[in-house]
Amino acid sequence: MNEEKTQFNLKVAVQRLGTALSGMVMPNIGGFIAWGIITALFIEAGYLPNKNFAELVGPMLNYLLPLLIAYTGGKNIYGDGRGGVVGAIAAMGVIVGTDIPMFIGAMAMGPLAGWLMKKFDNAVQPKIKAGFEMLVNNFSAGILGFALALFGYTLIGPTVQGLTKIMEKGVQVIIDAHLLPLANVFIEPAKILFLNNAINHGILTPIGANQVAETGKSILFLLEANPGPGLGLLLAFCFFGKGSAKATAPGAVIIHFLGGIHEIYFPYVMMKPALFIAVIAGGVTGTFTNSILGSALTSAASPGSIIAIEAMAPKGLWPHLNVLIGVLAAAIVSFLVAAIILKNDKSMVDDTALENAQADLAASKAVAKGQAPVNSELAISGDIKHIIFACDAGMGSSAMGASILRDKVKKAGLSIDVTNRAIANLIDAADTLVVTQEELAPRAAQMAPSSIRVAVSNFLNSPKYEEIIASLTGGSASDQAGKSVTKTETEIDLKLVTQVVFGHDATAVGSATMGKETLQAIFKNHDVKMPITDVEFPELTAYNAPNIVVVTIVANTAIAKEHAPNAQHLSVDSLITTSEYDKMLERSGK
Structure with a gap:
């Protein structure tokens, strides 16, 4: 048991370190891409060689990018901005004191500066006399930045440079071999x-x-x-x-x-x-x-x-x-x-192999961690005002998961905002529900201990979403699932259909395209030959016929019916992961 706990804590520690490192770089990826484009275009061997523009390459690599990383690292530790400013000042010491791009040095000095600034403020600010706040704050940041810049120049910079060169040589040896x-x-x-x-x-x-x-x-x-x-x-x-x-x-x-x-x-x-x-x-x-x-x-x-x-x-x-x-x-x-x-x-x-595997994985892990009993529905108590999807980077999968649950929340008539962010930037609040992946659940518990937390195996297709909505509305998961099914007001018979159309607004082109691709694959597997297209809502007037099925998410079905009242309408919770497509085929004997 102790060995399992040690391994578990080690995994959490590695995840925390990794998140801290990537949390300094990912917000500044745009800077790396801009530098990469300038390099690819304007250096002597580039697509559009330009001696003047090429002068941007060196300063951006040696100064801009490390300073951005250091500022972000300091701000992540002490989010009022002072940590970021002192982190950037401190990073100048390691940058000037070395002759290589000092990314690793910036990753070290930024968080260190933010941590020291935070500790100083926590100890000193409560004791500052009224009227002297600005004086103390400005001078404390300047003096700490000054000291850390010298410290970085004399000790951290040379040390990191030596370690960096050793790592680079090691990587090169591995590549050569x-x-x-x-x-x-x-x-x-x-x-x-x-x-x-x-x-x-x-x-x-x-x-x-x-x-x-x-x-x-x-x-x-x-x-x-x-x-x-x-x-x-x-x-x-x-x-x-x-x-x-x-x-x-x-x-x-x-x-x-x-x-x-x-x-x-x-x-x-x-x-x-x-x-x-x-x-x-x-x-x-x-x-x-x-x-x-x-x-x-x-x-x-x-x-x-x-x-x-x-x-x-x-x-x-x-x-x-x-x-x-x-x-x-x-x-x-x-x-x-x-x-x-x-x-x-x-x-x-x-x-339902994928869904069952995800549900079984979530349940077994929850039991092993003492988080919830098997097959129990979620008990979300309190006045929930915010739902946050948290992943490592706060983009990609968490954004898509937030979009899916946002539709369910809207369909249930709940006035709760659903957003996504990086797990390192979680805000701890009792009125907040945090949804994260199983592997990141321990991190979420540390970052938001007062929040209600739900762990899922897959942001895009989790049975926990129905349980969340059921708990928030005072019903049961089975009741909620039943409501979802009854939202399909017409039982589609493909024998009476000649075309399927995905309706969407201008902001949901991607999900409609993916839904179309999903249904095309299902039709192909069942040897159903039928045209499938996707259009924006105003264009549905051209598809206003009973032999056409219009597919929309629940929140948009009423809009689709206004433009195509004579068409058949399939209302689904998700255009990508719904089971309604399989049911439609089953009813048609496919």
Whole structure:
């Protein structure tokens, strides 16, 4: 038991460290991308060589980016802005005192400065005489920044420079020995434990940026960001999966490969742990291919979309093709291994395999951690005014989960705001409900101990959402599920339908497109040949006929009926992960 607790605490500690590192870099990824574009365009070997514009490359790398990181690190620790200012001042010491880009030094000095400033203010500010607040605050920040700048210049900077050069030489030795692909043996499983941002932006990005300063590119930017392993896995589910896992995989492919949200494929791996082998094999293959071809990027690609990755490839046709080949190689191997596993898997035989696996995983983990009894409905008490979806970065999967629950909250007639943010930026409040992934539940408990917390396996498709709505409305999960079903006012018979149309407003083009892709995949699997399109609500007037089905989320069904009153209407909670598509086929004997 003690050993299990020690391992658990170690995992939480690693997640916290990783989140802290990535939390300094991720908000400033735009700066890295801007620097990467300037480098790719205007240096002597760039697409548009320009001596004057190229002068931006060095100062941005040596000063702007480290200062942004240090400011963010200090502000994350002491969020009133003083921590960020003192962190930036302190970072100047390590920047000026060394001759290499000081990203790691900035990561050290920023949080240290923020922590010291916070401790000083907590001890001194209550004792300041009225009228002297500004004087003390300004001088305390200036004096502390001055002292830390000297400390960084004389001690931290040289120390970090020595360690950085040792790490860079070690990485180069590994690359020269063609052993870099072995890193993916650890990277791929770590991603599933939600350490993806920590690995990519907390470790690989700083070292990769230093390599870019010397060689103009770095393969390290491709280690974690390569979408190939996840792409191959999801494609295997498209062809060899079963039930809802197969139906939702096409939409997940789009989100993952084009949108760059890698978290989308994590639940597919967790539902069948043998699939870890597939993503590891794909990752190793991708990095090996990139090593052989010399593939690399000029800056960090975030999110890990094929679009962002190709945009950061060096000048020339072959560098772009080599990067694409590395992605495809990883996808092919991951697909083949996953296909073998899925074809020989006898456990995923019903249509709710993915949902059951997610629910079972959530329940078993909750019991093991003493968080909730098995099969018990959530008991959300108190006056909940805010719901926050929290993930490692506060983007991507948490934003999509917030969107899904926001629709359910609106449908239930609740006036509760639903937002998303990074777990490191959670606000502790008794009137707040925090929804996070199972792996990050311990972090959420530390960051928001007074808040009500719910852990789910998958932001995009969790049975906990119905329980949340039921608790907030005073009903039961089964009652809520029943209400969701009755929202489909017409039982669609596909024998009387010639076309399906997804209706949406101008802000929901993406979800409608993914819903269309999901239904197309389901129709294809059941040999249903029927055109499917998506249009904005005003255009539905052209589809106002009883032989046409208009699909909308519950909140928008009334709008769709105004534009197409004679059409059949399918009202769903989610355009991507609804079970109504399968029910529609069942009623038609497909």
